[in-house]
Amino acid sequence: MKLAAKLVDLRKDYVLKGETVRALRGVSFDVPVGDYVAIMGPSGSGKSTLLNLLGCLDRPTSGSLFLGEDDVSKMNDNQLSRTRATSIGFVFQSYNLIQQLTVLENIEVPLYYQGRLSKESRERCRLLAEMVGLQERLSHRPSQLSGGQQQRVAIARSLVNDPYFILADEPTGNLDSATTEEILRLFENLNEMGKTIIMVTHENDVAGRAKRIVRLRDGKLQSDTTLREGPAQSRSAESASAIEEIRAAIGSDSNKAL
């Protein structure tokens, strides 16, 4: 089975005023392509640290992290940036859209940093916006959108570079239950499309929608439970059509991890 990410004895120490905080103490697991992982654990257990490493925002103190063939732990700052631009999709709790840009422009940002802006790419961004249901809002600013809508923009943006996996840090933390449901539905559809998703959450309901739950405690892997194999949810007629839409938006050549 192809792997989207492979973690080998991953360690991360923070040195703060001469004192060393060992945030991750040797974490190893694989994330196969098409997986949908929820990372859980009490506060201070190292979830954010792990997510930062997976997102190539930081380098491990020791151990290896493979994204595809590349070992992230050996990359310099420029290479890390490049990897983030081409291979990772971020979805944050607070959406993190750029306020002065429109919906469409926000979706385009990762392509801009790859130097891949073109008419076709713009069209692709339009399709992605359509896929998350924002075709009417293309030229709106984030401040004109609701939280759920902003998170949809963020999801569209996370897909635009066709990443190895989508990293979602408490993606529903700021949303009400109805909107949470919409977002989770969207994730499930994406996952069924073959998209790999890694999500940090502390809500059991949310975690229960994933295929697999990885629990951390004191910087170590406490448990790794597979909830279900195959599709995350039985295919309803509604989700089938949604999947078709996504397929159209992403394009046939898209999923490089597949």
Place this chain on the structure above:
Amino acid sequence: MTFFLRTLQLGIKSLLVHPLRSLLTVLGIFIGVASVIWLLAIGEGISRQAQKQIEGLGADNIMVRSVKPLRSNDQEASFILPYGLLREDYFRIVETIPTVKSAIPIREIRCELSYRDRSIDGRLVGCTPEYADITKLKVERGHFITDGEVKLEQNHCVLAAKVAERLFPFEEPVGRRVYSYEYQEFYQVVGVVRDRTPTAAIGGSLEAQDFSSDVYIPISTMRKRIGDTVVLRRSGTREGETVELNQITLRVDKVANVLRTAQLVQETLEPVHGRKEDVKVIVPLELLEQARTTRMMFMVFMGLIAAISLLVGGIGIMNIMLATVTERTREIGIRRALGARRRDIIRQFLVETIALSVLGGLTGIAAGYACRPFVAMLRELMMHNTPTLMQSLPEVVRNVEPQVVPFSIPLAFGISVVIGVLFGLYPAYRAAQMDPIDALRHE
């Protein structure tokens, strides 16, 4: 290309988030650039004015002028004061200095001249035919004084245009006679010359002269009819002076010989006039060189002032950009997470500062070109509203015509770009050095 345009577009969008703030920042550079151009233009205008006047005197000329000495106590008894250049000086110079190509003796006497019921306060200038040539007088009607008229000591005169205009507003002046009551003489008008621009005082060595009331007559006539001694009636007391010549204007054969010739002239005059200090030698070429160095110094000085204002503008930009960077920490974090390299962040902020400063530069240049019409307008305004204040201003200030110095345009523009880069670099660097994780966490 699209990438660059995109970066620029993005920068402008970000700047438009705080339009007032951006505007004020631009204003700093705007003022700096405009002041560079203005100060240089005004400096250039003043120095050109001076230069034109000096050039009007002729670079190959030397002027020797009589200077009225201050009366010392022992001279108080005699009320007729003899001083100044002598005809003997004139001959000695002409005969002993081979580099002198030609020399004109000049005698000037103020007197009232009239025609019928019109009269003016004129200045009789006794001279020779070469005078017109050396001072570049243009004959408008008739002819200038001729050799024949000098030889025959004829009572002929040539009027400056202003004099002709005032004495003969309706008549043709040539052929008529003007009358001097003081000397009981008639002079027949044989020509009219175009007005000369008055010379301002130049660096203390040459007092301002106005040629508009000049009436030229043969110097021989003046000597014969009026003589060397004139009595000045001034507030009751009677004072007089005996002056043979007020000025000798020399033309030197080559510009290269001017300074050496001036030296020789000085030495020739030394035995007679050295102690009395009643003559002085004026060398336009020397003045010209002085004016050039003054101009250089002026430019440097003005440049310094302008540089300071640009520096202040630059600091303004830096201040704003530092605030902007802090304020947009979160955005920087997002961009880093989405794949921006450090240099992408640097580029983004640099583009913003450069956009600000280039905008300031371009508008500043536009304002720079407005210097001339603006000064003209200001002058008009002051003439109308505060004429006395206007009169009290020094002549150079009153008459200055700012000249936009061509090199100041690319210079100002270049400086504004350099300022943008220089003062934008540090904030941009600060932005790029932020840790993406910390930046993302920033509220």
